[in-house]
Amino acid sequence: MRLNLTLPLPVSINVLYINQYVWDARIRKRVPTGKRILSKEGEKVKKQIIVAASNQIKTQEWDYEFTKVHYLYMDTLIYFNRKGRDDNNIYKLNNDALEKIVYDNDSRVLTRTQRILYDKKNPRVELTFTPVEYIGIFDNEETYIEFLENCKTCSRYKRNCSILKAATEGYVQDEIDEGNCFKYKQTKINE
Known part of the structure; x- marks a missing residue:
């Protein structure tokens, strides 16, 4: 399973949100509410990302339901329009825009910048989504199945078993060390 997308370059987190203000009649000034709202430029680029991703995902085989319980790598090739931009500042808008289109929740997306290049005429991000190999605390499906068969x-x-469930969800536990469960108790034949 693999998904490739070419999307508009997201705006930086530095210009993505603006502080929300309200009028305070007592001091006759606008004061910040502490809330931040998406800027007009942020809204515009977010819509562009959503449209581009929605159109491209239709032409590829992608299992959205898989993303509800599995983690994904998002490998990114960034084409900035100029030098001096920070790759970490573009991921907030990008990941929020792709939520509910490519994946269920961006908390399950492991973002990896693979390369940064510069293209003044066509700034963009090229994304490749692939499932991670690990399952919970297990390095891969093979070690998970081996542990499960013993379980x-x-x-x-x-x-x-709550230990197995937690291990599959990625919880490190004292009961498991180097693939062995210290709470293991052989099933009796009559059970």
Whole structure:
């Protein structure tokens, strides 16, 4: 499973949000509310990203449902319009715009900048989404299946083992070390 997108270059986080102000009649001044709202430029680019991603995803096989429970790598090739831009400042708008289109929640997206280039005529980001290899605390599917097969012979397994569930969700636990569960108890034959 793989998804490739070419999208408009997001605006920097530095200009993405503006502070929201309200009029304070007591001091006859506008004062900040502490809230930040998306700037007009941010709204414009976000819409462009949404349209471009929506159109491109239609032509590729992508399993949105998979993203609800799995992590993804987002490898990024950035074409800035000028030198001096910071790659970390563009991800907020980009990741928020792609939420509910490419993936369910951007908390499951592992962002990796692979390269930065400069293109004054066509600034853009090229994204490649791929599933991560690991499952929870397990390095890959093979080690997960090996652990799971052992779990199936444990008396805790039939009762929906909380240790297995937490390990699959990525929780590090004292009960598991180097692939061994210290709470393992062999199932009795009559169980």
